[in-house]
Amino acid sequence: DFFLTYIIMKKLFLVGALALFGAMNAQTGNVKVGAHLGITTGDFDPLYGLNAGVDLGYSWKLPSNFEVGLATGYSNYFPKSDFKDIGGKSMGVIPIAASGQYNFDGGFFLGTDLGYGVLLYDGDSDGGFYYQPKAGYRMNNVDLVLSYKGVSKDGSSLSSVNFGVAFNVGK
Numbered sequence: 122d123f124f125l126t127y128i129i130m131k132k133l134f135l136v137g138a139l140a141l142f143g144a145m146n147a148q149t150g151n152v153k154v155g156a157h158l159g160i161t162t163g164d165f166d167p168l169y170g171l172n173a174g175v176d177l178g179y180s181w182k183l184p185s186n187f188e189v190g191l192a193t194g195y196s197n198y199f200p201k202s203d204f205k206d207i208g209g210k211s212m213g214v215i216p217i218a219a220s221g222q223y224n225f226d227g228g229f230f231l232g233t234d235l236g237y238g239v240l241l242y243d244g245d246s247d248g249g250f251y252y253q254p255k256a257g258y259r260m261n262n263v264d265l266v267l268s269y270k271g272v273s274k275d276g277s278s279l280s281s282v283n284f285g286v287a288f289n290v291g292k
Contacts, residue, residue: 150190153178155264155287161198163271163280168209169198172281178220192220192234192253196270198279212279213241214272216251228259238272240279249274262289 159172174197180190193216200209218236225231231254238251255268264287271280 150179150181150291151188152290153180153264153287154290155266155285157196157266157268157283157285159268159270159281159283161279161281162269164277165198165212165279168200168204169212169279170201171199172196172283173199174214176285176287178287180220180222186224186226188220188222188224188232190220190222192216192218192236196281198281210243214251214279215239215241216253216270216272218251218253224259230257230259230264231255232257234270240272240274247274248272259289263287264289 153176155176157172157174157176161169161172174195176192176194178190178192178194180188182188196214196216198212198214200211216234216236216238218234218238220232220234222230222232233255234251234253236251237248239246239248250273251271252273253268253270255266257264257266259265264285266283266285266287268283268285269280270283271278
């Protein structure tokens with residue numbers, strides 16, 4: 122099962138990377154590459170403490186200060202020591218999402234990513250509804266982002282409050 126999950130992850134990253142590089146060559150939008158660090162909340166808070174990961178996205182500017190695009194990446198939820206002591210392992214999330222953002226004058230923005238989150242745990246993969254509302258501030262080509270991200274499945278949610286930094290490459 123771990124080997125199959127590993128192969129699926131490699132293929133997802135390869136497809137995502139090819140899509141982003143292809144979009145970069147078209148030079149019609151904006152590539153975002155970032156990282157985040159957060160604290161687990163909600164149903165999985167007793168088991169997981171820290172969340173860290175990388176974010177990738179591509180967006181197109183629309184009239185009236187809107188941007189739409191695609192988002193992916195990888196988030197890892199690290200087990201708390203008590204959970205780790207009884208065999209608990211890290212859980213990963215690969216989001217496959219649509220992204221929307223409204224840019225206010227002065228650099229502030231509000232946005233959200235919505236889609237499917239692939240959950241990876243101990244060689245198994247599953248998934249659920251992915252969501253990430255966010256607020257931030259853009260300074261030149263760098264975004265500072267405060268977000269709440271989660272994956273909801275069967276009435277429970279793996280979620281976290283995060284701070285991130287994203288670098289904007291492109292037009």
